[in-house]
Amino acid sequence: MTETVGDKPLWDRPAAELAAGIREKSFSATEVAQAFLTRAEETNPHVNALVDIRPDEVLTQAAEADAAVAAGGDLPPLLGVPVSIKINTSQRGFASSHGVAAWAGAVAQGDAACVAALREAGATLLGRSNSPAFAVRWFTSNDLHGKTLNPWHPGHTPGGSSGGAAAAVAAGMTPIAQGNDIGGSVRFPAYCCGAVGLRPTVGLISGVEPRGAEEFDSPLSFQTMAVHGPLGWTVDDVRLGLHAMVTPDLDDPVGLPVRPPLGTPGRVKVALVRDAGVVKAQPAVNAALDDAARWLTEAGHEVEEVELPELGEAARLWSLLLYQELKTMMTEIEMFGDDAVRDSLASSFRAAAQIWGEQPSLTDYIRGYARRGTLIGRLQRYLGQDRVVLTPVAAEVPFEQDADLAGDSRMAELLAAQWPMQAVPVLGLPAISVPTGLRDGLPSGVQLIGGRFTEDLLLHVASDIEARAPRGRPSFAWAQPDPGQGL
Template identity: 30%
Template structure:
């Protein structure tokens, strides 16, 4: 999958693009034209986008260039392209939520995070592919073709932030927003070789997504949902977090941004190491089956933390296997009455696995038992984290698998349910701890493998700093099969 030369380089980071635009070496208009050309060239086969906003993007880029011409500063993301997951409301732009139910819905207000990236000068390229209401860790939905993993288009990119991952991994956009209620930023980041960050719960406020009672299906996941960056570098994640973090009265769970200077914490990191830090490493949490290549790749990557001066201790958190309680937590957060009304009208056009969840006769005891299990896991984790600065695990139990299934049913010779491959992730949605997935390496078949770094409650800066150091010591390369680093056609530089 190689491309003809683009007008400008598509592999530059968001930090680099912002600096080049600010210096006048390239215009925001040139950057957006290059990004849209990349979408034209790739998206018919990879299906990252469900709605393109070319006219809006060009108008926003023109505003950025005009602001600089007047001597004004449009913001830290001035002219930088960004893709928005289609579960995140965008005023005036169709936001279908991966469902025929909202096929004609055009929000009249932006989500808080969309407000913030617009105010920071970002250029919105469009809305990205999601499974219906985000109720899947894969990338297929009833309203669009399945998103495809650029490393192997026969495989899933993961979900539910599927299209966002594809857009960033292929250079269509340097930045994307995803949402993570049970791993949905970290899953596709791991499978597509990206950085995906879920900050402490409340650090990035949410509204209307999951909090507007008027919209059944959308108003789900409230006590576990997060919105976070998907990027190709840790510095880009930090840059986007500097825009997203901070409280908002529309989100009762929202937190102050804290005393962390998100970008400086990463930019200054090369002068530091992890001396004095104690890091727990758990290869399987004590109970999860893990693909042998994933296990070996992550184990080799973990040695990097020792080289950085940290003491690494193999230790399992000792938490209960909470996987059977995931869906009761989600459904207890949902409008079951409203969603059952949607099923009554649209059953034949909705995802079968979603219909099954909605129609199940849930009991109060199932919901309250799940709530008690969540409390138990939260208490087990904070007690464990008292002894460690960070916890490191694989991000996922497997590399990418074929499109069309919810997950593999055989891992390392063990028969498992289709959600077992996700077992490292949802715990930290329950606890609200910050967690980041970073590329750890590749399988022998050339598929990306992710490593997850987890911090204590509100330890966002420590997680970003450790990820930046890891990236410095093990720089991953933008090597998807269509990139120049993998033998594709070299693009022209941004610099003129």
């Protein structure tokens, strides 16, 4: 097996390069799969990012990809490229456990729409990525699969809820990972692990469950705010993952009937927003914004620092609209969830009560959704097709592990710090988290927000940051021998 070609091992090559090499027969899909399996064997025991790797099935998929190359003809864009799938997303033959011990045997009979799209694009599905129970924490641990660690520093969160996806990408176990995001669950883990994470426009990628699966009456906030999206080590990885995952699907209540244009990069105006009137950013966060603004100016973009209080207002609405609906699901969460998710949500609700009161009324909720529509209109007019907003990913550096369990005061700080993660889902806009390097041994990064269906514009601007930001893989210098977690 050839696991190194040229000056870089196969596991450290971008997805587009892997796909091209497989098509051109520079190396085989089997060699690529084996390289990533070996890398996972080396690194996953330290971080517990992927929780269900089946090497025989992975190599069977790779052999099928090699057979397709040998047969010739048109080949799909992700042929032979390893991709992980999150444990709360249906993948046939694997448990959709949601990190809940009682659901460990809930084996999916089919694929969610976004997984089917990845399969059709030729991806080799390599492992299931860990998340918190019910995917409702910015930290990744559960009683079924254990805790996922940040590959840069085990004392800090890898993010959540797609923390396993981000940790796996950063560690080199997969170049692309599927995740989902209703409050930062793609963008925040990417930030914490030094990867790239894209939250697409609502309706662009379908997560509809396979036909025949048990129906779930999705709350309105889930329908209007939750999306599936790609994480990757590079912006190009994420671009390739996005285009593979786009799924016109009228079964999705917000799905589109066609593949919309994803924007055409042109002259870009960049509006820098530091705090949106919510909370001041830590010095390291402001330094990352300064770096990104300078790099974008060097790249020829027009950067202007502005106030945009609509983002802060949208963030506050998130803790009303989402949490009021999560409260209706607490019977199931109390019954099947672990202590961490129960305690975290209870503390979250108390933090939100400082904004909305102990018992927000139905009128508050209705007016909240009405206000949401007004804010979307304002922001969409402001952004248009040629402007992006540059914000922090969070107002703090990656949180200490389990900070949401450290008491109500700390939870209130976390809720405020995550305003950039909360505002975007309420607005239904696309956003990307892109790394800017390391500070004091921890990843740093920024977020870019665009108008609806301007994903290519975001990727274009993110590429200009990526081209100037120092990058490197985690060394695992902190790692001890196998802690008993992993494959």
